[in-house]
Amino acid sequence: MNLNDIKDPQFLKSMKPKELEKLAEEIRVFLIDSITKTGGHLSSNLGTVELIIALHKVFNSPIDEMIYDVGHQTYTHKILTGRAHLFDTLRQTHGLSGYINYQESVHDHWESGHAGTALSALHGVLLAKKLKNEAGDGIAVIGDASITNGMAFEALNLIGSDQSLKGIIILNDNEMSISKSVGSISKALTKFRSMKIFMKWKRTWSKILPRFMMHFLSRVKRGIRGFLQRQNIFEDLGYMYIGPIDGHDIKSLIYNLERIKKVKKSVVLHIITEKGKGHVEAENDKVGAYHGVSKPSNGVKKGISWSEMISEIMIKIQDVEKTFVIMPAMEVGTSFSGFAKMYKDRYLDVGIAEEHAATMAAMLAHHQIKVFLPLYATFSQRAFDQILNDISRSDHHVVFGIDRAGIVGEDGSTHQGLYDVSMFNLMPNVVISMPYDAKEAMDLLYYGFFSQKHPFVMRYPRGSVLFDKEKDDVTFDLIKPTWVKQSDGRKITLISYGPSLDLMHKAKDELGIDATIINARFIKPIDEEMLHTIFKQDTPVLVYEEVANTGSLYPQILSFMAKHNYHHKITSMSITDVIVDHGHYQDMLKALHMDLESVKDVIKELIHET
Ligand SMILES: Cc1ncc(C[n+]2csc(CCOP(=O)(O)OP(=O)(O)O)c2C)c(N)n1
Known part of the structure; x- marks a missing residue:
């Protein structure tokens, strides 16, 4: 079918599973073709094609409200709600937004851009519908990395405890944040995922084995799963837990969503998906290089990114004194993969946990450890209170690398790095700096670590800087805090x-x-x-x-x-x-x-x- 002809998701209602599978294939081809031209979130979107088709098949948007965490995985939602024809303008000036956008469609219910907010928004939808006596379900889609965020847990705690509410939470588990998911929640989910191998096996063998054999094996599966899931965190928190199911199996998705529609209490549907599905390199990507891809550039690349250069300087600073780097989920974006490999015991990816990272940094500094906290300017806002109360108020010597400072371009309003100066400026004790060029970045970082005793911020933009990794030396000169x-x-x-x-x-x-x-x-x-x-x-x-x-x-x-x-x-x-x-x-x-x-x-x- 011509995806450009889609006006709204109603057409899905009469489609058979086989037709839906074909549609999924068409959408996947369309996504790969268009994202590789315009740039955008490739892997996450290839992972949610079947899920979003099934959601729109079973539920009735906009009466049923679909909330997507971050909103970066919603391209299929955009296609099914009549926006395919705008994909050649994706993330460009006056073009289609790369995230959920209220101005674009009545089907866009929750703008966020920042991770971990979907379940709180779901709680809001459920309460609003109850207060207004309004029909419709509230459904939140959240990834296995975003669900580890503190906000998500605050919401899980509350939704599960209110028996008068029914929230539908789809846990989209692909074992990946941008890079690998981290922490014990991710490990706990692995127990549930043990069924994934079975699912792959089932897809292959169901075509060959007789029905009775498959039936028998399904019963064995349920037995093993019961054993593995005796301690299910979601059930303990008051939810009905269903899964894990194959998030690329449209039939199974529809079957389970129909079931969930009839349930009276809050439900967690755990689906297993493959990030980058259908794109070989993205499927095999274990570091996050295909999470977001850039538009192909036809110009000559000048220099390297500021992030890359800062990570090079940080490697060099280790020769002077070992520092400790806390990374809230942005290893690829901040270009710290090289550092992470070289200094395993001096580096910790804490996942999408900016608040935790800031308070932990305060305590490390309290113990005289030289700590570096790289944060995208926009995500530093998440840790406002922790930075103010635990770092600024108590004057702890944490060095911040504020990446993507300034206008960020294609990611848009939720990602602009325009507020960090205002935020840090009101905080007592904090010193704020921004280098003009590579040499100044070296000297400022050196100054921040070795001449400063106060919290020190060095902000740097998204663009590139003239610096040749092979030729240019990283050298430090002692500077004074002057203009x-x-x-x-x-x-x-x-x-x-x-x-x-x-x-x-x-x-x-x-x-x-x-x-x-x-x-x-x-x-x-x-x-x-x-x-x-x-x-x-x-x-x-x-x-x-x-x-x-x-x-x-x-x-x-x-x-x-x-x-x-x-x-x-x-x-x-x-x-x-x-x-x-x-x-x-x-x-x-x-x-x-x-x-x-x-x-x-x-x-x-x-x-x-x-
Ligand atoms: C507060 C915050 N920190 C960091 C990010 C950057 N970020 C965008 S998507 C993403 C990974 C999300 O992983 P997951 O929730 O598992 O969803 P997936 O992309 O795997 O579908 C991160 C870290 C963000 N958007 N918000």
Whole structure:
């Protein structure tokens, strides 16, 4: 069938299992073809094709509300709800979002992007339906890694205890987070999964063996499973547990979902799926390289990613003194696989557990262990309280690597790294920095570990940096926590930090103006001596920051001016109180009036006004 013709999931109701299996194949081919062109979450989506077909066959969206944890595995849901024709715009400016998106469809019930929220959202749906006396089921799909998150357990605890609610939880178990799932919950699930081998075996042999033999073997299976599952955590928490079943067997999925529809209490349906199913490399991927794939690039790649470079520097720092790295589930994204292999006893992947990671880091620091905590800027928000109370308040020397700082592009509004500066800025004791280039990153990290005693944040963006792993040396120079002048001029002062400084240089060159450019590599504390020097000159000032304005560097400079009675013309370019959508980085900058042309316009205005 032509997937572009699908308007809504109603057409599934009349389809036979064989037809649905064919549809699954067509969707898989479509997904592989389109994701390899546009980029996107490949493996997770190939793993949920049959599940989502079965969900829409058995349940009636939008009356029945389907909630997907993170929302990165929902491409089949998008196709079945009439969005196949938009897939060539996936994750692009004004194009289809890579996650659940309220604006896109009435079938999109829960926007998240961050892991572990689905079961709390499910609890909300169930209560809302009860309060409003509304019809329909609430169904949450959550992966085996996300269910280990603290939030998910808070919700499991509560939904299971309320007998007046019926929540349907689909545990999508593929033994993988982005990389391998970690921890004892994952091990406990392995006990349940022991039936997986049987399922594969069953699929093959059911075609050959006579029925009575298969029937007999099924009974043996149930006996073994009963033995293995005598202690079932879900049943202990008040749920009916069904599974594990083969999450690629549409017939079995439909049969079990129909059963669940009739049940009166909350249910956990445990399905076993294969991440990347149908794509050989993705199926065999054990490190997470195919979790998300990038759009093929036709340009010449300059340098390496900031993440890769930071991990190289961290390897080098081990020659000075051994540190301990706590990794909340982002080993591939932060490029720490090499470090993990080299320093097994100095590295711990804690899974999707940012809160746990932060508090644990505090205690390691309390024991004088030099600890490095890499967090995507957006996920650092999850640990706000732990960072504030356990690290900042008690002034523990934890070094944070804040990755994906700034506009992230294709992942969109839930993943923007725009709030970390505001968050860390309000925390006493915390020092915040951002390097301009590779050398500054080396010196700042070295400074953070060996000259600082306070919590230290070094943020870095998603893009690439000029650094050649083979040729460039990692060397450390002792620096002071000061700002640096990159150029000295008389007409205007441009203050920024990180790679955004390149924009300041470009604007200066293209306008041919005599500008002072300040690299405020320490966002907190500010360099008061340098600020006095700046304000002693009678020039206008522009502060450019690729972060949310509230709590950024700019208001700190305004406070400084008020305190010292400076009355200069000053303006800020930053992100003011808006949600930044998905799309190409340059398009986003333009839409926010923060691109090169906008910088030049603001500079021209400032110069003319004075
Ligand atoms: C709070 C938070 N931390 C980290 C991530 C990054 N992340 C996105 S998907 C994912 C793995 C999810 O694994 P699982 O729940 O098993 O689902 P699967 O992709 O295997 O279907 C991670 C770590 C996130 N989205 N949110």
